[in-house]
Amino acid sequence: MVTAYFLLPLDGLGPQRPALSWTFFVLALALIAALLLQQIAHVLLDRPHARPGLVIPLLMCLTILVFATAYQALAQHPGEFIGLSTRLDSLYFTLVTLATIGYGDITPHGQTARLVAMLQILYTFIFLTAAATALSRQLRTAFLRRESSHRSSP
Template sequence: MSESSPPPPPADLRAWAWLLVAFTLLMVGYFTLPLEWFGDRRPLVSWLGFAGALAALSWLMVVKIVGVLRGTAKRPVAWLVFLIALAMNIFSASYFVLGSHKAEFAGLETRLDALYFTVVTMATVGYGDITPSGQAARLVVMLQIGYNFVFLAAAAGTASRAVRSTVEQRFRGRD
């Protein structure tokens, strides 16, 4: 930040502080919640929970993206980043539950492995050290890839548009 540029508005700092707290809570929840409750013993509940979480996440993502496009969203970048982190948690939790069956994943043993696999899949890197080998795991990976193409790409484009708009408004305000 140069000497002539003003400090960020307090609202921006609050939004990023909120995002940091929310992300921390998501990670604490992911690493501490008893995900072992899901899985083979409760397959219907597990699949319905996953489908419901993904549907709710998709709906929230659409609402925020439409809000940005209409110009009515408040703190759109922070919200979109939070929703991306929430997607990461949902898919990581699903992979961890599926990974409890050795037939579903090769190389996935811990929650950190599941989180790592999710990030690698989101980034479309695919190192090959963890691979889905079962039908259920492959289905969830395909759903994540589709989700990434549709929702995360739209969220990234929308966030970029919101940032560009904010920067343009601030520069116009200086003139």
């Protein structure tokens, strides 16, 4: 996924085509949110054939790449960001925002960039935190099951 992020031609997104950019951004986040909620439900309902341990981390990575793509598209518009010019900068800013570190070397100055940064923070609090909690619950349950089956074996 990261390789695709760096190799895909994303020149069609940004200020040249704002309607397409916003549509892609909103639909991608909505789809990922729905898939994350589905995986959370699988964990809570203890569905035997679900694979949240594989799917949740992939969806979390995809979320990061969607936000990085949005920041890269916004950076093409003058005045939205200071210090953000490459895809690596966009990925870096996304991870710094996700980790709530905020070094200050890249800053959103435009209203749209600030809106997307706030959306990322809210999305992280709501969806990624719930998904990480479900993932840790699923891993704990799998560990306890394995532990009890080893104890019951002679």
